[in-house]
Amino acid sequence: MNKEYDCLIIGAGPAGLSAGIYAARYSLKTIIAGIPLQSIITHAWKVENYPGFKEISGMDLINKFVEHVKHFEVPIIEEQIVNVEKKENHFLATTSTNKKIKARTIILATGSTSRKLNIANEDDFIGKGVSYCATCDAMFFKDKIVAVVGGSDSAVMTSMLLAQKSKKVYIIYRRDKLRAKPMMVNKVMKNNKIEVIYNAEVKKLIGDDFLKGIELSNGRKLSVEGLFVEIGHVPNTIIAKSLRVKTSEHGFIIVDENMRTNVKGVYAAGDICGSKNKLRQVITAASEGAIAARSVYEDKENEVV
Amino acid sequence: MNKEYDCLIIGAGPAGLSAGIYAARYSLKTIIAGIPLQSIITHAWKVENYPGFKEISGMDLINKFVEHVKHFEVPIIEEQIVNVEKKENHFLATTSTNKKIKARTIILATGSTSRKLNIANEDDFIGKGVSYCATCDAMFFKDKIVAVVGGSDSAVMTSMLLAQKSKKVYIIYRRDKLRAKPMMVNKVMKNNKIEVIYNAEVKKLIGDDFLKGIELSNGRKLSVEGLFVEIGHVPNTIIAKSLRVKTSEHGFIIVDENMRTNVKGVYAAGDICGSKNKLRQVITAASEGAIAARSVYEDKENEVV
Numbered sequence: 001m002n003k004e005y006d007c008l009i010i011g012a013g014p015a016g017l018s019a020g021i022y023a024a025r026y027s028l029k030t031i032i033a034g035i036p037l038q039s040i041i042t043h044a045w046k047v048e049n050y051p052g053f054k055e056i057s058g059m060d061l062i063n064k065f066v067e068h069v070k071h072f073e074v075p076i077i078e079e080q081i082v083n084v085e086k087k088e089n090h091f092l093a094t095t096s097t098n099k100k101i102k103a104r105t106i107i108l109a110t111g112s113t114s115r116k117l118n119i120a121n122e123d124d125f126i127g128k129g130v131s132y133c134a135t136c137d138a139m140f141f142k143d144k145i146v147a148v149v150g151g152s153d154s155a156v157m158t159s160m161l162l163a164q165k166s167k168k169v170y171i172i173y174r175r176d177k178l179r180a181k182p183m184m185v186n187k188v189m190k191n192n193k194i195e196v197i198y199n200a201e202v203k204k205l206i207g208d209d210f211l212k213g214i215e216l217s218n219g220r221k222l223s224v225e226g227l228f229v230e231i232g233h234v235p236n237t238i239i240a241k242s243l244r245v246k247t248s249e250h251g252f253i254i255v256d257e258n259m260r261t262n263v264k265g266v267y268a269a270g271d272i273c274g275s276k277n278k279l280r281q282v283i284t285a286a287s288e289g290a291i292a293a294r295s296v297y298e299d300k301e302n303e304v305v
Numbered sequence: 306m307n308k309e310y311d312c313l314i315i316g317a318g319p320a321g322l323s324a325g326i327y328a329a330r331y332s333l334k335t336i337i338a339g340i341p342l343q344s345i346i347t348h349a350w351k352v353e354n355y356p357g358f359k360e361i362s363g364m365d366l367i368n369k370f371v372e373h374v375k376h377f378e379v380p381i382i383e384e385q386i387v388n389v390e391k392k393e394n395h396f397l398a399t400t401s402t403n404k405k406i407k408a409r410t411i412i413l414a415t416g417s418t419s420r421k422l423n424i425a426n427e428d429d430f431i432g433k434g435v436s437y438c439a440t441c442d443a444m445f446f447k448d449k450i451v452a453v454v455g456g457s458d459s460a461v462m463t464s465m466l467l468a469q470k471s472k473k474v475y476i477i478y479r480r481d482k483l484r485a486k487p488m489m490v491n492k493v494m495k496n497n498k499i500e501v502i503y504n505a506e507v508k509k510l511i512g513d514d515f516l517k518g519i520e521l522s523n524g525r526k527l528s529v530e531g532l533f534v535e536i537g538h539v540p541n542t543i544i545a546k547s548l549r550v551k552t553s554e555h556g557f558i559i560v561d562e563n564m565r566t567n568v569k570g571v572y573a574a575g576d577i578c579g580s581k582n583k584l585r586q587v588i589t590a591a592s593e594g595a596i597a598a599r600s601v602y603e604d605k606e607n608e609v610v
Contacts, residue, residue: 018356018588025354025440027469049330051323051591052357052369054376064357071359135330160606164332183607279599283323286356287592294584301465302488 004102005029007296008093010081010239011109013039014282015270017065018289019107024072026297031101032069032076033093036062040111040271041282044136045127050282061282077101084239091243091265105265105305107292108245108253110236112271112280117149117229121205129211130227134158135281137226141166146226147214148172149202154278155230156180156188162228163193170222171196202227233280235272248274259292265305267292309407310334312601313398315386315544316414318344319587320575322370323594324412329377331602336406337374337381338398341367345416345576346587349441350432355587366587382406389544396548396570410570410610412597413550413558415541417576417585422454422534426510434516435532439463440586442531446471451531452519453477454507459583460535461485461493467533468498475527476501507532538585540577553579564597570610572597 007023009016012034023030037059041047044058053061069076079095084106093101114132116122122130131137134148138158142165148158151173157180162169171178171188176198178185188194197216204215205227213223235252237245246254246262252274259267269292270285299305312328314321317339328335342364346352349363358366374381384400389411398406419437421427427435436442439453443463447470453463456478462485467474476483476493481503483490493499502521509520510532518528540557542550551559551567557579564572574597575590604610 014356021354021356025444026466049326049595050357051319051326051373051594052355052366054373061357068356068359139330157603157606161331181607187606279596281592281595283588283595284592287586287589289356290354290586290588291584298462301462301492302486 004090004104005031006103006300007105007107007293008033008091008101008103009107009109010034010093011111011270011272012036012076012078013062013109013111013270013285014041014065015111015285015289016107016109017062017069018286019109019269019293020069020074021072022290022293023296024069024074026293028293028297028300030074031103032074033079033081033095033101034076034110035078035080036066036076040114043126044133046140047136047282048139049136081239084243086243105267105296105299106243107289107296108240108261108266108268108272109270109289110239110272112233112235112252114229115232115234117202117231119202119205125205125207125211125227128209129207129225130205130229132229133280134161134228134230135279138162139165141226143167144225145223146170146228147202147222147224148228148230150230151175151178151180152230152232153180153184156184158228158230159188159194160184160191163191166193166226169194170224172200172202172216173198174201175199233271237272240268240272250274258295259288260295267295309395309409310336311408311605312410312412312598313338313396313406313408314412314414315339315389315398316416316575316577317341317381317383318367318414318416318575318590319346319370320416320590320594321412321414322367322374323591324414324574324598325374325379326377327595327598328601329374329379331598333598333602333605335379336408337379338384338386338400338406339381339415340383340385341371341381345419348431349438351445352441352587353444354441386544389548391548410572410601410604411548412594412601413545413566413571413573413577414575414594415544415577417538417540417557419534420537420539422507422536424507424510430510430512430516430532433514434512434530435510435534437534438585439466439533439535440584442533443467444470446531448472449530450528451475451533452527452529453533453535455535456480456483456485457535457537458485458489461489463533463535464493464499465489465496468496471498471531474499475529477505477507477521478503479506480504538576542577545573545577555579563600564593565600572600
């Protein structure tokens with residue numbers, strides 16, 4: 001505990017681990033706290049869009065990042081951070097086993113959690129038919145029947161993307177009118193492959209090892225092999241809030257172009273940020289992590305932190 | 306020539322190739338024009354900071370990107386684009402062998418060129434002692450004597466970074482006062498490892514296979530194994546300018562957070578952009594390429610392009 005780190009990175013997904021790699025390159029005394037295998041990317045059974053790896057599981061990819069971090073001898077403490085206090089010239093973090101970590105700066109990279117349907121067996125089918133990321137997974141449902149839950153721009157965009165390759169796409173929405181942009185809705189209406197089912201929710205997931213079908217609140221049963229849940233994301237901002245870091249109306253952390261938050265010495269990267277580009281990808285998260293580490297380094301050199 | 310592409314990506318470095326991968330994921334009819342092995346990253350003899358690859362040559366990394374693009378069957382035409390005309394609803398590009406490519410949108414990813422010293426043998430020593438990227442290469446000069454050319458923030462930051470690991474760092478600057486921020490300059494002054502040589506330029510590079518020393522305009526000879534040239538970058542914006550794409554005072558393309566330029570249907574990614582984060586890295590370029598492709602897809606779906 002006497003040791004003071006230049007930087008504590010909270011979160012060990014693509015953003016946090018990439019920040020660790022870059023912090024090491026800048027010779028910052030760095031520690032990462034978080035559990036890599038709890039990163040949302042580990043849910044992806046195949047990642048085909050992290051440039052450089054044609055095809056790799058989310059699990060294997062995160063392990064590559066971990067190896068990379070360890071190669072630079074940045075310690076990863078595989079625990080949650082449960083509390084962070086801002087002291088005069090540093091931050092004092094407490095882990096779930098009550099270890100204390102003292103650091104001059106913090107990079108928040110705790111990601112976000114896809115909003116779930118909260119129905120039985122949902123977790124069991126993740127990576128086996130249930131997906132929360134069409135950009136990641138649409139391609140694996142070529143010539144298959146799939147369903148999308150939601151009625152937002154993002155749900156409609158997902159259905160259009162799926163319709164390019166899939167055999168048929170159901171949109172299941174709990175209201176009686178899609179709330180996506182009219183032009184997008186028009187396209188959905190004109191697309192023969194897409195059928196919208198209004199005033200319905202998914203009640204049951206059917207299948208053994210892999211998803212085979214769903215049952216709706218209106219009693220209808222659909223044979224689908226893929227179910228894309230597009231009902232939003234919840235950023236993991238408990239610590240951010242305790243540090244009075246500003247968030248957007250949707251709860252995502254507001255950062256400037258260099259990943260600085262409104263609080264001196266606190267930076268953020270990855271899905272926890274309300275990046276305007278809407279891409280929640282390994283490549284964008286890793287890029288933001290690198291930029292955050294660079295900012296820590298610059299601020300340290302300029303004696304801002 | 307009858308074929309109309311959704312997107313022509315000009316440039317085949319990390320930004321362009323990543324854009325190609327993502328454009329394919331969005332099922333955009335895409336073509337890439339450019340020569341991957343001319344990307345500036347191929348100059349890096351070791352890349353240790355692209356997350357997921359602990360250590361890889363720039364050449365091998367770009368080849369991984371190329372394989373990835375080819376896996377998605379996106380054609381790469383290995384030629385320069387010499388001209389692009391804006392027509393009513395599309396762009397018409399001409400390659401160096403006078404091939405014509407018709408596309409509804411353009412992603413500009415032609416990168417930038419490090420400003421060189423323009424002295425004899427400079428190119429021969431690239432990757433053999435001469436570097437234009439300290440973030441990429443500083444680590445390879447542990448316990449060695451190195452020199453930095455330049456007097457800007459970036460040159461001074463480079464010298465501080467090098468001083469962490471190297472034995473000694475010379476800063477060679479043609480003026481009589483460093484133009485970096487005073488606080489940074491103070492640090493340089495206090496750092497025992499750094500010696501500033503004013504009113505001098507590098508005139509000669511000495512060495513056989515690898516750099517061994519340099520000769521300055523004042524006649525002084527220095528034994529150095531590394532020479533970091535930090536005198537700026539020149540963006541490759543000839544085509545951008547012909548399309549009336551807006552650039553910053555330093556000549557870099559101005560993009561919004563989704564990599565859109567001021568010209569409808571024209572996007573940009575990577576080193577050609579004046580990104581405010583100042584990081585010119587594979588990870589940031591690849592991220593920008595992905596975001597640009599996403600924007601093309603969105604604009605196509607929304608019938609903006």
